[in-house]
Amino acid sequence: MNSGIEQPEQTAQLGETLIEVENLKKHYGGGGMFESSSVKAVDGVSFSIQRGETLGLVGESGCGKSTLGRTLVRLEEATEGTISFDGTDITTLSGDELKTWRRNAQMVFQDPESSLNDRMTVGEIIREPLDAHDWKTKTERQERVLDLLTSVGLREEHYYRYPHQFSGGQRQRVGIARALALEPEFLVLDEPVSALDVSVQAKIITLLEDLQEEFDLTYLFIAHDLAVVRHICDRVAVMYLGKMMEISDTEAVYADAHNPYTRSLLSAIPHPDPSTSSHRITLPGTPPSPRDPPTGCQFSTRCPAKIRPEGYKHVDEAVWDAIERFREVVRERSRMSLSTVDRLKRQLGSFSAYDDIDETVTDLFGDLDVPTDVSEHIETAAGLVKEGRPADARDHLNDTFNGACDLKRPDFHPVGEHNHMSYCHRHESDYEDVTPVITRRTSDS
Amino acid sequence: MSDTTATTTREELTGFERVPLRTRIVESPRPFLQWLAGLFALVAVEFGTYATLAFAMVERAFVGVTALVELLVGAVSGSATSTVLDIQAAGSTFLTGLTEWAGSLPTLFGRETIPNQGYMLGPNGPWKGTFLGLEPALAWALRLTLIVVYALFVSYWLFRGWKIYRDHYRQADWTPTDDMVGRLRGHRWGQFGILVLLLYLSMAIFGPALGPTTVEQNIQSSYSHEIKYYDTEAESVETVFVGEANFNSKSKGSGENVGPMTYDNYDRFHPFGTLSNGRDLFTFLMGGARITMIVAGMAIGIATLIAAILSMVSAYYAGSIDLGILTTADGIVSVPRLILLIMVSAVFANHWLGNILDGGFILALVFAFTTWPLLWRAVRGPALQVAQEEWVDAARSFGQRPRTIMRKHMLPYIVGYLLVYASMTTGGIIISLSALSFLGNGLGISAPTPAWGRAVSLGQSYVATSSWHISLLSGLVIVVLVTGLNALGDGIRDAIDPETESAEAEEAAAGGGA
Numbered sequence: 014m015n016s017g018i019e020q021p022e023q024t025a026q027l028g029e030t031l032i033e034v035e036n037l038k039k040h041y042g043g044g045g046m047f048e049s050s051s052v053k054a055v056d057g058v059s060f061s062i063q064r065g066e067t068l069g070l071v072g073e074s075g076c077g078k079s080t081l082g083r084t085l086v087r088l089e090e091a092t093e094g095t096i097s098f099d100g101t102d103i104t105t106l107s108g109d110e111l112k113t114w115r116r117n118a119q120m121v122f123q124d125p126e127s128s129l130n131d132r133m134t135v136g137e138i139i140r141e142p143l144d145a146h147d148w149k150t151k152t153e154r155q156e157r158v159l160d161l162l163t164s165v166g167l168r169e170e171h172y173y174r175y176p177h178q179f180s181g182g183q184r185q186r187v188g189i190a191r192a193l194a195l196e197p198e199f200l201v202l203d204e205p206v207s208a209l210d211v212s213v214q215a216k217i218i219t220l221l222e223d224l225q226e227e228f229d230l231t232y233l234f235i236a237h238d239l240a241v242v243r244h245i246c247d248r249v250a251v252m253y254l255g256k257m258m259e260i261s262d263t264e265a266v267y268a269d270a271h272n273p274y275t276r277s278l279l280s281a282i283p284h285p286d287p288s289t290s291s292h293r294i295t296l297p298g299t300p301p302s303p304r305d306p307p308t309g310c311q312f313s314t315r316c317p318a319k320i321r322p323e324g325y326k327h328v329d330e331a332v333w334d335a336i337e338r339f340r341e342v343v344r345e346r347s348r349m350s351l352s353t354v355d356r357l358k359r360q361l362g363s364f365s366a367y368d369d370i371d372e373t374v375t376d377l378f379g380d381l382d383v384p385t386d387v388s389e390h391i392e393t394a395a396g397l398v399k400e401g402r403p404a405d406a407r408d409h410l411n412d413t414f415n416g417a418c419d420l421k422r423p424d425f426h427p428v429g430e431h432n433h434m435s436y437c438h439r440h441e442s443d444y445e446d447v448t449p450v451i452t453r454r455t456s457d458s
Numbered sequence: 459m460s461d462t463t464a465t466t467t468r469e470e471l472t473g474f475e476r477v478p479l480r481t482r483i484v485e486s487p488r489p490f491l492q493w494l495a496g497l498f499a500l501v502a503v504e505f506g507t508y509a510t511l512a513f514a515m516v517e518r519a520f521v522g523v524t525a526l527v528e529l530l531v532g533a534v535s536g537s538a539t540s541t542v543l544d545i546q547a548a549g550s551t552f553l554t555g556l557t558e559w560a561g562s563l564p565t566l567f568g569r570e571t572i573p574n575q576g577y578m579l580g581p582n583g584p585w586k587g588t589f590l591g592l593e594p595a596l597a598w599a600l601r602l603t604l605i606v607v608y609a610l611f612v613s614y615w616l617f618r619g620w621k622i623y624r625d626h627y628r629q630a631d632w633t634p635t636d637d638m639v640g641r642l643r644g645h646r647w648g649q650f651g652i653l654v655l656l657l658y659l660s661m662a663i664f665g666p667a668l669g670p671t672t673v674e675q676n677i678q679s680s681y682s683h684e685i686k687y688y689d690t691e692a693e694s695v696e697t698v699f700v701g702e703a704n705f706n707s708k709s710k711g712s713g714e715n716v717g718p719m720t721y722d723n724y725d726r727f728h729p730f731g732t733l734s735n736g737r738d739l740f741t742f743l744m745g746g747a748r749i750t751m752i753v754a755g756m757a758i759g760i761a762t763l764i765a766a767i768l769s770m771v772s773a774y775y776a777g778s779i780d781l782g783i784l785t786t787a788d789g790i791v792s793v794p795r796l797i798l799l800i801m802v803s804a805v806f807a808n809h810w811l812g813n814i815l816d817g818g819f820i821l822a823l824v825f826a827f828t829t830w831p832l833l834w835r836a837v838r839g840p841a842l843q844v845a846q847e848e849w850v851d852a853a854r855s856f857g858q859r860p861r862t863i864m865r866k867h868m869l870p871y872i873v874g875y876l877l878v879y880a881s882m883t884t885g886g887i888i889i890s891l892s893a894l895s896f897l898g899n900g901l902g903i904s905a906p907t908p909a910w911g912r913a914v915s916l917g918q919s920y921v922a923t924s925s926w927h928i929s930l931l932s933g934l935v936i937v938v939l940v941t942g943l944n945a946l947g948d949g950i951r952d953a954i955d956p957e958t959e960s961a962e963a964e965e966a967a968a969g970g971g972a
Contacts, residue, residue, distance in 0.1 A: 086855050115857035128848040132634055132870040142856035173630050
């Protein structure tokens with residue numbers, strides 16, 4: 014997508030694109046007759062990684078960042094899209110070709126307790142990739158393992174030890190040595206330090222940096238710790254619900270985030286200086302199920318800068334918040350399926366299981382001054398829910414309150430220097446930009 | 459090896475593993491040679507027994523394979539079958555000759571060295587023909603004790619072999635096996651299981667020498683053998699056919715009974731008394747041990763192998779392959795085992811397959827076929843758990859072959875569960891096998907080959923009489939083995955999984971395993 018665009022500063026030195034991902038999708042299930050709709054773990058992602066750089070991938074748990082990483086090393090089959098590695102589309106590789114390619118891309122796993130087989134010695138673990146690929150002679154393999162042990166900061170005599178004789182940090186070093194054994198160009202680091210003590214984290218990060226320099230490695234660094242990402246990554250990609258929200262150079266993202274989601278993530282970083290005034294943007298609710306993502310922007314259900322429909326300009330912030338919360342409640346209800354008895358009751362008109370929706374309405378709107386054109390729709394929806402037809406209520410609310418964000422997927426807009434891209438409707442000229450909207454809305458509440 | 463010292467150089471490290479075991483032994487051969495000499499001596503004193511067993515097994519296998527070839531060739535041309543049959547006959551004769559030759563070799567604890575069958579020269583002795591002129595009971599007890607001690611010592615020596623390997627030749631100074639052995643050392647209930655298994659294995663191997671008489675002489679062809687005894691009425695030494703002596707030594711309640719630890723009227727000692735047909739119960743049970751251990755061992759071996767492979771396949775590939783195996787397993791489990799056994803026994807009654815191991819072979823196959831789904835189900839869970847581990851993903855990510863992943867990264871973690879469930883399931887197989895023999899009527903091991911269940915069945919009518927020993931003692935033989943196998947399973951489970959160590963704390967837990 015951006016291979017033609019000139020790469021600035023630090024990534025320019027090593028030049029060309031190593032990995033080019035286009036419209037990558039990874040969906041689970043949904044194929045069979047008995048299964049409901051598929052889980053869209055990764056839902057149309059495009060980006061590229063330059064040779065020698067470290068791309069950070071951040072996002073909440075369950076946003077699909079690990080799945081993306083696993084798909085890049087072919088631990089998962091892509092449902093759609095292409096991953097071109099040095100010009101080859103690796104999603105179509107199989108058999109011997111795949112095995113040969115695997116030498117180029119390796120993975121470091123999150124949990125060092127689970128990533129090493131306890132019944133094998135450290136030497137055997139690190140040597141196994143070499144054995145699997147019949148790498149040179151047996152003696153050379155051993156020499157290589159000993160070299161690797163030294164490069165990752167272990168001692169050669171650890172060769173005959175078992176993993177459980179090591180600490181978490183040392184085990185992670187073994188995992189890194191194993192990943193390096195086949196001299197890969199590209200490493201997926203799947204939260205490599207999040208299972209470790211803070212004191213050890215720094216050492217492993219430093220080790221990873223040193224190794225990158227020594228062996229000219231390209232990293233995809235998956236993490237949820239934003240501070241670590243800022244420290245180690247050249248560029249950062251932010252993911253939400255299987256979609257890439259923003260991607261740019263690290264400093265550009267941290268200093269000048271354009272996407273509302275990135276802004277709310279960054280606002281969660283504690284500031285050491287108490288005098289700095291910063292608005293903490295608290296996202297309401299939880300991410301929607303990846304089985305049933307919103308039709309429009311993935312983030313639309315929680316977005317602090319959501320575009321509101323024309324005709325409701327007079328409605329104030331608090332009421333809008335309540336409307337969005339109410340829509341979420343109705344959406345959750347519509348996802349539950351009714352039992353046969355309840356369906357029968359619905360037919361007979363004696364359905365009462367959802368009567369508690371009234372309480373929700375009172376909770377949300379009780380203290381507010383709700384304009385009548387809003388409250389009538391809310392009441393209609395609540396009535397539909399009580400009748401046992403939350404799906405209809407959901408549709409009714411959609412028809413009434415849907416704005417641009419709910420209706421269609423945004424485009425990935427270029428928003429600044431350094432190939433800065435962001436996934437938001439507000440980058441279109443028709444709408445107000447993100448920053449003033451967020452400032453206004455958060456300062457009100 | 460302890461290698462924390464700074465003197466460890468890289469050359470030593472790399473060099474060490476390149477050295478194959480043989481070279482390592484050549485470098486410091488003393489401990490190995492000492493052990494080997496011991497083993498050699500131990501084998502040599504009982505060489506005849508082992509050789510007989512080995513040749514007999516080869517002969518059986520040869521007959522089985524040629525029978526299969528005959529069947530296949532027969533489908534193509536009729537004339538070729540006779541050639542195959544000739545080869546079979548010739549090979550069988552040759553191997554039987556070898557077996558007989560091996561059987562004639564003297565052994566240190568054999569019947570020839572320590573004979574217990576003899577007769578009195580007068581009303582109060584002395585004994586003729588027994589070891590050192592001891593009375594038969596003592597001679598037999600001496601031989602039995604020596605053989606049991608010998609068998610246990612051989613087992614110890616094999617264990618010692620592993621210890622010598624660990625202390626002198628193994629490269630790693632610690633492996634997970636060490637901990638398992640260590641935990642088993644403090645596990646009395648598990649040790650009881652091991653002891654029971656060793657005793658029964660010795661019965662299977664040394665059975666012919668353990669009994670006061672032999673299956674051949676006492677049971678299979680009793681009218682081809684004659685014995686001498688002191689006739690108190692005629693006041694002289696007489697000769698009689700074993701069959702005739704058996705006929706007059708029946709245990710049939712109060713009227714005529716030869717109980718445990720008594721002599722009959724023919725100067726024969728019966729440690730467990732006689733059967734209702736006058737045959738020696740102890741000899742009968744020893745003979746039954748061999749066939750039971752072979753059939754149960756074969757069945758559980760095949761079942762475990764199938765279960766291990768399929769559980770790893772279903773855990774690794776999951777999805778529809780798993781579902782397919784699941785369906786197959788459920789289908790097999792839904793077939794009532796006893797009915798299947800009865801049907802198969804009936805169908806193969808006159809087939810060559812039904813005659814291998816006196817019908818035991820086909821039974822072993824049926825047991826294996828009906829047992830693997832249970833084992834598979836038990837092991838599938840742990841296998842699925844291992845398949846989820848990240849080291850399996852790691853191995854996949856560098857392109858390791860699925861077969862190697864299963865063998866290296868999954869099998870070591872499920873083999874313990876397999877052992878536990880296998881040893882516990884074997885008890886069930888033994889009971890089923892005995893049940894078949896108990897039912898009789900062409901089921902189970904065919905007569906006259908001894909089978910435990912048949913002994914129980916023979917004594918059934920005399921349980922409430924003075925001939926209670928027939929059913930009770932044979933039943934106990936079965937119960938002890940099954941209990942021992944359960945104990946062994948418990949022991950292995952606790953040894954493998956340190957988290958269940960609480961069960962090891964007191965022998966009170968023993969009740970749960972039986």
